[in-house]
Amino acid sequence: MPELDNYLEDVCAHIKNRAVHDQVKEELRVHLEELFQEALAAGNDEGEAARQACRRLGEPGALGKELDRIHRLRTDRRFFASLTLLSLLGLLVLYTAPGDTVALVLRRSAGTLLGLALVLWAPRLDYRRLLGAGKILFPAGLTLLALSTLGAQVPYGAAAWLFALGLLFTLLAWSGLLAELNKSKQQDFFLALGYLALPVVALLAWEKVTPAAILALTSLALLGRAGFSRRQTVLGMLSLVLLPGVAFLLLAAPYQLARLAAFLRPEAYADGYGYVPLMLRDYLGSGGIFGTGIGRVWNTLPPGGLYNEYILAPFVQQTGLVGGLILMLAAGLFLGRLWRTAGRNNTGPGSLLLAGTAAFFAVRLVWNMGMISGLLPVTAVGLPFVSHDPAMSFLDFTLVALAAGVLARSPRPAALPASERGGNGHA
Template sequence: MSIEQNCKVQGYLKNVCSHIKWTETHQQVKQELLTHIEDCISEYVAEGLPEQEAIQKAIDRMGDSETLGKQLHQTHRPPTDWKLLFIVAILTGIGLIALYSIEMQGLLTGRVSVPVFSRSLSYTLLGLVALLGMTYFDYRKLKVYGWHLFAGTMFVWLMILVLSNTVINGKPYLNLGFIVINYVDAVTPAFLAVALASIFINKEWSKNSWFLSPVLLLVVPDIFYIMSSSWATAGIYTVMFLAIMLLSGVDKKQLICIASIPISLFVFSILTAPYRLSRLLSFINPYTDPTGSGYLYIQSIEAIKSAGLWGQGFSMVVNLPEIHTDFIFPYIVHAFGWVAGAVVVVLALALVGIMMSVAIKIKDRYGRLMVGGLTCIFAMHFIWNILMTLGYAPLSDINLPFFSYGGSQTFINMAIIGLVLSVYRRKGLLSKAHLN
């Protein structure tokens, strides 16, 4: 009979774990205690003691099961990343204040007929429920469903492209009757990040056929994004995809090989449609066409330039469409000043930095890949939105996380934070593969 199956050892381990409330740590605690007990038994047997006497002496040496269990309960309490929650709370608060002032000043008159602030508040509260739910959900349960999640995401997407008659700003939306969801831009990047983390976790990059699945996983979604008129989201997905590949241990030459595929597709699409190049490069010198392709750049830049250190108040003379979504950053800067803009940038960098630090601290490979991919999504949204409003990136409908109006995006952003917190809670736990 092995030491692990000994009734005295089993009883001791069970008694210790009965005082540890977080059951997910029980298996790891048992493994750690069993290793110590086995070492003690080997030591006593080497001294000439009979095995049963050595077992009892080893257990006595470990200490009282109740006392040890209470000590381990304190040691293994699930941690919460309060810094991450604090920053999300501040960003969300600033966003709600901005949306409230936009609505109260009548800046949406003639553009949006819905109550922006009250709906945003409702979306935020619903998002908080998602955040809490995902925080207490064991993310490791998703590990075996990578291909299922990828296939399911693509199937729903295909049905939207084929059957959906709900098109907003030229993009197909998922219409469930009682709710309309921005499935393409808000949902798919997060779902695909979780799926890719699972698929690439045990990917053998040394095989001759290593490139088959990455090409499929990259090209098919990118084609779907293009078909959905979501070029910017295609770029975000591509960067996220390459980041997860890199974290999974791919060779740099292999990474470059895969990266060349979307780059080639992008160049080809530009060469076959010159008007796209004109739109893409209009941010380099928007004043060459101030009433056409450069108009929005100029309006956004002027709103930021005229803000001053402490802002010009809640009203806004500059005419900017979609001020509650794509161009909410220029409004915040114009209303509250360059100081407020700097605070937003610092908070965004801090949020991304904290998420990156979570990925680094994770022992579980799957959790590390998943948080790395989700961090890329946030980073790209922040960087692209802020740079385009400053005139340093092409215009797109990429919103500013936790600021811009949008129910689907708010819900998904909160759920992503909850998923990151779920990973952080289990940062000290080894994967089940290591425990078996």
């Protein structure tokens, strides 16, 4: 019936989120058709029956506006503000790194702007389709991780991007696959453990101990959110910690064990793996509470990690404990926002993605800050949104963009429609 079609078009003309148009039309059409049949049965002709059906559903503009308000995709402003603050602080930290950093800062600024734009645009992308492809993403992620470890056969830059993409696919696959499992079936619990442990053990086998540890810790958050029974969750978490731990002891290369020893007694290895921990201690110690002042910085750290995993040390030296605390606060705000919103989403792959993303960032933030303060072993873990690592920055912004998509579609304490608020609704 053209009258019914026109009515549905009128309603949807007011709904900006086009992704819901088909569902809204289908749902309202069923209702209109029932009303149409009712009116026909009451003895009206088709034209009059259609008009009556539309009248009973109400003015299409008002209905469309109400539905638009409910389905509008908004980026969580506080989440975006906390990300922007952390990213801007990241630029300042990069600027304070030793050497001429202006060109690097300019390049990173462009990347940051693109990343923030991606986060603003992302709610339009339906992340659920992506997470539905878990069975493809999982082997693809493993393959990319494997390719990134081929050493000299892959140029370093390409390896870093393959690795970042591999991590991204793995995190997405985990969220999608775990959400699909039947939580009451024992067999599915073991399947979940397999999904979570396989990339971790594979990374260990490829001597990527740090990423393996980061993924293992991230997998704990995903298992905790997956919805298995408490007993299964605890057992699973223990397995996910013990299995990689044993695998590390069996597969660790001698240099990795030497690094561990240098963490425990850096002075004994001052000419080797103990050098960086001792330097980091000096950087922090010389900063005091207010720092040495911007521009007054040493340059004794290995250049490889100067703008990446060690970037915090020169910043804290120049800005002191105060600067370090401000950065920690910004990072905490961002993580807190992400974690809180992850808690608001109780079910589904979106909730798992949020939990996984929050854990992935939290582990790296804590590790990097712990390593700079001498509390954790020194290893190549950069600070998200602060360290200069284009491939990892791409991964971080993509994860945040997907998280923004989840947030835009997540249940939230929405205001009731006008008809419930006592406005100009109808009853």
